[in-house]
Amino acid sequence: xxxxxxxxxxxxxRTRGGGTLRPVGDGFVNLAVxxxxxxxxxxxxxxxxxxxxxxxxxxFIQQAxxxxxxxxxxxxxxxxxxxxxxxxQVGGLIRQFGAQSFTGSASVVAIVxxxxxxxxxxxxxxxxxxxxxxxxxxxxxxxxxxxxxVLGINPLHRLVVPRMLACAFVAVFLNGLVSVVGISGGYVFxxxxxxxxxGAYIASFNAIAQLPDLYQAEVKAFIFGITAGLVAAYKxxxxxxxxxxxxxxxxxxxxxxxxxxxxxxxxxxxVYSLLIPQKGM
Amino acid sequence: MGVEIKVEGLTKRFGRQTxxxxxxxxxxxxxxxxxxxxxxxxxxxxxxxxxxxLKPEAGHIWIGDRDLTRLPEADLYETRKLFGVLFQxxxxxxxxxxxxxIAFPLREHTKKKEGVIKNIVMEKMELVGLLGAExxxxxxxxGGMRKRAGLARALVLDPEIILCDEPDSGLDPVRTxxxxxxxxxxxxxxxxxxxxxxxxxNSARTVPDHIGxxxxxxxxxxxxxxxxxxxxxxxxxxxxxxxxxxxIGMSEEKDLSxxxxxxxxxxxxxxxxxxxxxxxxxxxxxxxxxAAPGAWLRANGIQAPPGxxxxxxxxxxxxxxxRYVAAQQQPVAAPPGGGPQ
Numbered sequence: 001x002x003x004x005x006x007x008x009x010x011x012x013x014r015t016r017g018g019g020t021l022r023p024v025g026d027g028f029v030n031l032a033v034x035x036x037x038x039x040x041x042x043x044x045x046x047x048x049x050x051x052x053x054x055x056x057x058x059x060f061i062q063q064a065x066x067x068x069x070x071x072x073x074x075x076x077x078x079x080x081x082x083x084x085x086x087x088x089q090v091g092g093l094i095r096q097f098g099a100q101s102f103t104g105s106a107s108v109v110a111i112v113x114x115x116x117x118x119x120x121x122x123x124x125x126x127x128x129x130x131x132x133x134x135x136x137x138x139x140x141x142x143x144x145x146x147x148x149x150v151l152g153i154n155p156l157h158r159l160v161v162p163r164m165l166a167c168a169f170v171a172v173f174l175n176g177l178v179s180v181v182g183i184s185g186g187y188v189f190x191x192x193x194x195x196x197x198x199g200a201y202i203a204s205f206n207a208i209a210q211l212p213d214l215y216q217a218e219v220k221a222f223i224f225g226i227t228a229g230l231v232a233a234y235k236x237x238x239x240x241x242x243x244x245x246x247x248x249x250x251x252x253x254x255x256x257x258x259x260x261x262x263x264x265x266x267x268x269x270x271v272y273s274l275l276i277p278q279k280g281m
Numbered sequence: 282m283g284v285e286i287k288v289e290g291l292t293k294r295f296g297r298q299t300x301x302x303x304x305x306x307x308x309x310x311x312x313x314x315x316x317x318x319x320x321x322x323x324x325x326x327x328x329x330x331x332x333x334x335l336k337p338e339a340g341h342i343w344i345g346d347r348d349l350t351r352l353p354e355a356d357l358y359e360t361r362k363l364f365g366v367l368f369q370x371x372x373x374x375x376x377x378x379x380x381x382x383i384a385f386p387l388r389e390h391t392k393k394k395e396g397v398i399k400n401i402v403m404e405k406m407e408l409v410g411l412l413g414a415e416x417x418x419x420x421x422x423x424g425g426m427r428k429r430a431g432l433a434r435a436l437v438l439d440p441e442i443i444l445c446d447e448p449d450s451g452l453d454p455v456r457t458x459x460x461x462x463x464x465x466x467x468x469x470x471x472x473x474x475x476x477x478x479x480x481x482x483n484s485a486r487t488v489p490d491h492i493g494x495x496x497x498x499x500x501x502x503x504x505x506x507x508x509x510x511x512x513x514x515x516x517x518x519x520x521x522x523x524x525x526x527x528x529i530g531m532s533e534e535k536d537l538s539x540x541x542x543x544x545x546x547x548x549x550x551x552x553x554x555x556x557x558x559x560x561x562x563x564x565x566x567x568x569x570x571x572a573a574p575g576a577w578l579r580a581n582g583i584q585a586p587p588g589x590x591x592x593x594x595x596x597x598x599x600x601x602x603x604r605y606v607a608a609q610q611q612p613v614a615a616p617p618g619g620g621p622q
Contacts, residue, residue, distance in 0.1 A: 138375075139374075142370065142372060143370065146368065147366070148374075149361065151362075151386045152361045154358060
């Protein structure tokens with residue numbers, strides 16, 4: 001047995017050696033290098049686990065159903081004012097140009113191309129991601145995740161992959177839902193309240209808009225879903241320190257996911273406008 | 282029939298804080314070991330490291346011929362199927378009923394039919410006394426029941442190694458005795474290697490074949506039960522006899538001045554209490570790995586404290602043991618004395 005006091009001395013010396021700036025430096029390294037590093041490690045592990053059989057269909061369907069449950073109504077409710085506000089603003093402006101018959105096409109472009117991925121991102125991050133993170137986080141602090149690993153089951157394969165794919169799967173449909181509801185909202189607003197003509201609204205749909213607009217929006221939604229799922233999984237699986245830790249993890253999930261999704265949205269929009277020739281320009 | 286776990290020079294740190302270092306011990310195949318230590322000495326961390334949930338900073342963990350610290354992930358998951366682990370709070374899946382929880386490993390790892398699974402699950406639930414609670418959710422039952430359900434789930438794949446994190450915390454003394462008896466019976470039946478982390482001195486004194494004590498970031502002692510129970514080492518002596526006199530203080534460890542003051546006071550650590558006989562399996566047989574009472578003491582020329590190995594019924598197990606073992610050789614012979622309970 002070694003002398004305990006001597007060992008204590010060693011520990012103290014080592015801590016003292018760092019200087020006062022050490023915590024700041026550590027914090028910066030952690031934020032800039034370690035956290036993103038661990039996040040990408042989790043992403044890679046998850047993608048590897050994705051191709052492992054058997055696929056967890058049951059979990060996937062349950063989770064997809066759960067995400068639908070928490071997102072559909074808020075999404076529809078957010079989409080209506082979005083469409084209406086677009087119709088209102090654009091409609092007013094466009095009338096001054098005497099191009100009122102193009103309100104429809106303006107709504108379609110604005111909603112399908114940009115608004116619906118954004119609304120989807122908001123809901124996927126805010127509702128689905130937070131719920132998923134809370135679920136995984138509470139499992140983590142109750143040691144369920146550890147128990148699962150000890151039972152020889154990879155939680156990434158069993159829990160994270162189905163959740164991430166369910167999130168992406170539902171996001172694709174949410175995006176469609178936002179487009180439909182948003183355009184309907186715009187239609188109602190334009191035709192019933194601003195005195196536009198139904199024929200013009202519908203006829204002008206494909207004046208500027210084109211089918212790839214919808215495709216790119218769906219691709220965006222899919223990527224948003226994957227991102228939200230991964231961030232929620234990362235934050236949830238690294239929750240620690242009891243219930244408060246889960247709360248913090250959920251909070252960080254929402255913030256990080258928002259930032260990532262807006263960044264991704266911007267990047268994808270730029271790439272899209274470069275790759276696909278725009279109509280009427 | 283049980284697997285040996287060999288730990289060599291294991292060190293675990295969290296950041297710059299050393300949890301324990303240079304822990305070396307061998308959990309012999311098919312024997313029951315207990316790991317003791319004051320609160321916060323990293324016993325649970327040790328358990329989690331043993332199953333590969335935490336990576337040690339240094340050292341090796343040999344499970345049979347595999348080094349758990351170096352295994353690739355796929356092999357790690359495969360190796361973990363050897364383990365049954367009971368977590369501190371049972372770690373049941375909150376969204377599943379008790380039945381589904383216990384059936385979970387079977388459904389994930391075996392291709393057994395639902396009927397077969399049901400039989401196995403019911404058998405294990407009966408073993409831990411949870412029949413009738415199959416449909417309950419973990420949130421609806423008491424902590425003790427959760428713990429027993431966690432144990433049933435740990436047992437369902439017939440593991441070679443069973444690790445238990447404080448099986449007796451939150452259980453009443455009667456249930457603790459039942460759980461202890463269950464461990465001994467299970468060990469007799471399936472011959473798995475057990476490691477039990479506990480605070481309960483009574484369990485620690487009567488259940489295991491080997492005892493280890495973690496203190497001040499290292500393994501203070503690990504060895505046969507009789508070695509630790511007869512040890513004069515201050516830490517071991519203090520802990521196993523639950524005294525305030527010794528190097529362990531209220532906040533982890535006493536400092537030098539306190540120890541000096543104590544030495545000046547001249548406290549007598551007291552005589553060693555008698556070593557109790559080991560808990561016997563309830564079917565009146567000896568466990569395969571069980572050593573004769575007092576064998577280690579005799580081999581090392583140590584005099585057992587007076588009154589050792591005598592159970593509540595007044596049976597002296599040093600004398601009873603040969604007869605007990607002989608009785609086992611004859612299949613129909615009735616067990617003498619019914620075991621020391």
